[in-house]
Amino acid sequence: MSAIAPVKGTRDFYPNQKAFQRWMYDHIRAVSEKFGYQEYEGPFLERLELYAAKSGEELVQEQSFVFPDRGGEMIALRPELTPSLARMLATRSKSMIRPIRWWSFGPFWRYERPQKGRSREFFQWNIDLLGVDSPQADAEIVVVAAAFFKAIGLTAKDVRIKVNNRRLADQQLDKLGVPPERHQQVFRLIDRRSKLNAKEWNTYAEEIGLDQEQIVGLEDLLNNSVAWREFDELKDFFDAVEQMGASEYVEYDPIVIRGLDYYTGNVFEAYDAVGEERAILGGGRYDDLVADIGGEPLPGVGFAMGDVVTGIVLDKCGVRPDLRANPADVFIPTFDESSRGEALRLAAELRVAGLKVEWFPEIARLPKQFKYADQQGIPLAVILGPDEIELDQVAIKDLRTGTQTTIPRSKVIERVRELLEPRNEL
RNA sequence: GUGCCCGUAGCUCAAUGGCAGAGCGCCUGACUGUGGAUCUGGAGGUUGCGGGUUCGAGCCCCGUCGGGCACCCCA
Numbered sequence: 083m084s085a086i087a088p089v090k091g092t093r094d095f096y097p098n099q100k101a102f103q104r105w106m107y108d109h110i111r112a113v114s115e116k117f118g119y120q121e122y123e124g125p126f127l128e129r130l131e132l133y134a135a136k137s138g139e140e141l142v143q144e145q146s147f148v149f150p151d152r153g154g155e156m157i158a159l160r161p162e163l164t165p166s167l168a169r170m171l172a173t174r175s176k177s178m179i180r181p182i183r184w185w186s187f188g189p190f191w192r193y194e195r196p197q198k199g200r201s202r203e204f205f206q207w208n209i210d211l212l213g214v215d216s217p218q219a220d221a222e223i224v225v226v227a228a229a230f231f232k233a234i235g236l237t238a239k240d241v242r243i244k245v246n247n248r249r250l251a252d253q254q255l256d257k258l259g260v261p262p263e264r265h266q267q268v269f270r271l272i273d274r275r276s277k278l279n280a281k282e283w284n285t286y287a288e289e290i291g292l293d294q295e296q297i298v299g300l301e302d303l304l305n306n307s308v309a310w311r312e313f314d315e316l317k318d319f320f321d322a323v324e325q326m327g328a329s330e331y332v333e334y335d336p337i338v339i340r341g342l343d344y345y346t347g348n349v350f351e352a353y354d355a356v357g358e359e360r361a362i363l364g365g366g367r368y369d370d371l372v373a374d375i376g377g378e379p380l381p382g383v384g385f386a387m388g389d390v391v392t393g394i395v396l397d398k399c400g401v402r403p404d405l406r407a408n409p410a411d412v413f414i415p416t417f418d419e420s421s422r423g424e425a426l427r428l429a430a431e432l433r434v435a436g437l438k439v440e441w442f443p444e445i446a447r448l449p450k451q452f453k454y455a456d457q458q459g460i461p462l463a464v465i466l467g468p469d470e471i472e473l474d475q476v477a478i479k480d481l482r483t484g485t486q487t488t489i490p491r492s493k494v495i496e497r498v499r500e501l502l503e504p505r506n507e508l
Numbered sequence: 509g510u511g512c513c514c515g516u517a518g519c520u521c522a523a524u525g526g527c528a529g530a531g532c533g534c535c536u537g538a539c540u541g542u543g544g545a546u547c548u549g550g551a552g553g554u555u556g557c558g559g560g561u562u563c564g565a566g567c568c569c570c571g572u573c574g575g576g577c578a579c580c581c582c583a
Contacts, residue, residue, distance in 0.1 A: 087556080087573060133583090144509080145581070162583035192583080195509080197576065206583085277579095340583095360582075386583060417541070452543040467541060481543065 091202025097407030124166030172377025180213025210384030221322035244335035363387035
């Protein structure tokens with residue numbers, strides 16, 4: 083038990099956990115770049131008012147880490163990235179060539195009660211396509227998400243991306259005679275459908291002023307899995323998803339609404355197939371946000387994916403990789419004082435040749451040294467003890483197979499590279 | 509912010525209100541130039557923290573910190 087407790091809702095990243103995060107980051111980068119997106123970063127601190135503009139009330143008032151700076155300005159640890167993105171673009175949008183494809187991965191903070199899949203400090207992948215307002219742009223963003231899932235080993239049987247459209251939902255409620263000012267409440271009702279039983283749900287629906295006819299109509303809507311066919315924005319979207327080969331991951335779901343106020347068109351969320359966990363990612367189209375923050379009108383679509391739920395789903399599906407913390411290529415044991423200098427020279431020589439080399443920093447029993455190398459996951463040991471020095475040789479032991487050969491010292495770099503070759507094909 | 513459950517060795521967990529333990533891991537040796545297997549021995553604890561009840565508290569009570577679950581919300 084540590085003397086000073088960690089801050090509630092934060093996590094320590096020990097090397098193997100950091101290796102996992104790095105692995106996720108590498109896939110995020112690879113997929114983002116595969117679609118031509120560029121990496122960017124915003125500040126971790128923003129004025130609170132940036133979020134007051136368009137994020138939900140609850141988000142600003144209850145769930146942000148906020149403090150006054152010395153001048154009395156209210157500062158927030160960023161709870162999301164999209165407003166920062168909008169601000170960055172608002173100041174330069176006139177000079178930017180469109181479309182704009184940007185992605186980012188970094189820390190965010192929310193003052194919430196931590197529980198499974200939800201911490202106060204977490205990492206998020208944000209990716210956005212701006213300057214274009216088309217269902218095909220929405221489709222590309224969703225296909226990026228599907229490509230990422232595929233890359234990290236989550237199949238269409240493991241995860242689903244569920245899509246709906248704000249305007250369609252509004253139209254549907256209009257048809258039921260729900261006045262526009264009630265839509266928000268009804269969206270909340272829809273969101274609760276999976277959490278309440280039929281009777282509770284009915285009671286709740288009555289409480290917000292729906293009559294029986296409207297409730298029945300609403301249920302019909304929520305059970306209608308083909309309503310998208312009558313709605314061009316979704317029809318074109320699903321066509322494009324199909325053309326990009328990601329249909330298996332993507333489906334229409336009238337229950338997806340999203341909490342944020344700034345979404346205007348297609349919205350989506352990804353869940354584990356069983357639907358037990360929180361959303362893995364969520365996003366949608368936000369056509370007014372940049373203008374609201376003071377820039378030129380700039381339509382956009384994007385999503386954010388948290389690292390916590392993604393990790394849980396990987397565990398659940400049994401595809402979390404077993405990662406070691408970036409082991410060296412070569413291990414060099416230390417025999418005695420007389421040979422230590424030569425061993426250090428050899429290590430330096432191999433590093434100059436571009437290899438990752440770790441030596442044992444004290445004279446210790448060899449079993450201990452080899453055990454250490456094995457546990458680190460280092461594939462090769464290059465052995466230069468008194469006997470080898472005498473004969474101008476080195477012994478190379480492949481710790482993966484246990485085979486050891488002795489070669490002239492002058493051949494060591496060449497031989498090590500050969501032995502590492504298959505490893506680098508990964 | 510509300511309610512409930514939990515907190516014992518590095519990890520996973522035992523211990524009726526009565527001597528704080530096991531497995532795994534770690535260190536050590538069997539094996540003084542070679543890892544994984546097996547066996548030997550060892551270290552490791554103010555039972556999250558603070559108070560209270562009691563002859564006696566890991567266990568009961570109160571508070572606090574941390575974790576989990578359900579609300580709330582979900583960027």
